[in-house]
Amino acid sequence: MNPLFDLLLNLLRIKKGICIFFTVTLLNSLTITLKLNAFNPFDNTITGVDANNIPITINIQDIVSIKFSIGRCCKTFAYVTNLGSSDVSVIDTSTNTVVDTIHIGVAPTSIVATPNGSRIYVTGLGIPEISVIDTATNTVINTISLGDGGGLGITVTPDGSRAYVASANNSIFIIDIASNTVVDVVTPLVRGWGIAITPNGSRVYATDIDPGSSKVLVINTTTNTVTNTIPAAPGTMGPSGIAITPNGLRVYVANYGSANVSVIDTTTNMIIDVIPVGFAPEGVAITPDGSRVYVSTSNNVIVIDTSTNNIINTIPNLNGGALFGTNEIAITSDGSRAYVANYDYNTVSVINTSTNALTNTIQVGPGAFPNGIALINKCT
Numbered sequence: 001m002n003p004l005f006d007l008l009l010n011l012l013r014i015k016k017g018i019c020i021f022f023t024v025t026l027l028n029s030l031t032i033t034l035k036l037n038a039f040n041p042f043d044n045t046i047t048g049v050d051a052n053n054i055p056i057t058i059n060i061q062d063i064v065s066i067k068f069s070i071g072r073c074c075k076t077f078a079y080v081t082n083l084g085s086s087d088v089s090v091i092d093t094s095t096n097t098v099v100d101t102i103h104i105g106v107a108p109t110s111i112v113a114t115p116n117g118s119r120i121y122v123t124g125l126g127i128p129e130i131s132v133i134d135t136a137t138n139t140v141i142n143t144i145s146l147g148d149g150g151g152l153g154i155t156v157t158p159d160g161s162r163a164y165v166a167s168a169n170n171s172i173f174i175i176d177i178a179s180n181t182v183v184d185v186v187t188p189l190v191r192g193w194g195i196a197i198t199p200n201g202s203r204v205y206a207t208d209i210d211p212g213s214s215k216v217l218v219i220n221t222t223t224n225t226v227t228n229t230i231p232a233a234p235g236t237m238g239p240s241g242i243a244i245t246p247n248g249l250r251v252y253v254a255n256y257g258s259a260n261v262s263v264i265d266t267t268t269n270m271i272i273d274v275i276p277v278g279f280a281p282e283g284v285a286i287t288p289d290g291s292r293v294y295v296s297t298s299n300n301v302i303v304i305d306t307s308t309n310n311i312i313n314t315i316p317n318l319n320g321g322a323l324f325g326t327n328e329i330a331i332t333s334d335g336s337r338a339y340v341a342n343y344d345y346n347t348v349s350v351i352n353t354s355t356n357a358l359t360n361t362i363q364v365g366p367g368a369f370p371n372g373i374a375l376i377n378k379c380t
Helices: 003-014
Strands: 018-026 031-040 045-049 055-059 063-072 074-082 087-092 097-103 108-113 119-124 127-134 139-145 151-156 162-167 172-176 181-186 192-197 203-208 215-220 225-231 239-244 250-255 260-265 270-276 284-286 292-296 301-305 310-315 326-331 337-342 347-352 357-363 370-379
Touching (some): 087 108, 097 357, 108 151, 127 151, 139 181, 162 192, 162 203, 192 250, 203 239, 215 239, 239 284, 250 284, 347 370
Parallel strands (some): 108 370, 151 192, 192 239
Antiparallel strands (some): 018 031, 018 063, 031 045, 074 087, 074 370, 108 119, 119 127, 127 139, 162 172, 172 181, 192 203, 215 225, 260 270, 284 292, 292 301, 301 310, 326 337, 347 357
16 A cells, blocks of 8 residues: 555544645646545555546556645535525535525525625615524524615625625615624615625725616725716616626626626726626626636626636526526636526526536525525535
């Protein structure tokens, strides 16, 4: 038996919750990273799973070089708001199966996780409160009153201290995470929809989807005041979903009413590009390396190269031709997969971002109408 593998596997047996990760370069120059599951001394093979949880078996004789690291075992879970069934589905992304269902109340809509993944915050369509979920137990541990306004889009500051909630009733509510109370209200919106925060936490960008006002607001998070109002570009209306690149330099806004995406330069807060993407764009997500934007339209997911703002891929037929099919998108922290809520078909689609192919379709229940998605990592 190979003494190195014997040692590593003994570590796995002794220390629960510890995983071994290999990066190997093979004779054909292919490099693969996998989580080790077993070593077979009889045929000199190692087995594991890749980032998409696909099993891999490698013959040691085919390995040119090998590096390994030992770390905590983590799983990624997707929390999906089901507007129709008034609950949140919890999906184990290693198996792409629903493992829990959390009752929320009427019409849960958008969802966000705190940076450490310990809490989930859920808005309700037309319901003036936020539900707080403890992800360790998957139970609702608190509700936060918003007074007279129902929440829609929601985001959390990078330090996890505050949540910003866009409301359809003219307001943006600021919640203190430690106390779960509303500590400030900004009232510049007509019909707030999407909301995102810069990676350094200094500014919030919020969309106003109302056809008569169609704009993006910029809020200084130190003073909680509006510092800029960015009107919709000519020929665009109904800004909805919004995401900011990891370097904080660009904001991508889905214009639900005009079949395109606007690109905002955050240094000037001006629209620098408009990208046609197809009917009813809504969800926007950006890969962790900032290289690509994924946009959900009525039935497709559009992939945009951020270096050129050109469409480089269209992932079709997520819902068999139905309109208003796809809603929010979330991308795993390693950038390997995108999860898409399919409102009309009560499913969540899984896209392999390396191939931009649809790899799984997950049923979340009849009449669920999934809308929002948040991803967290749980480590043992």
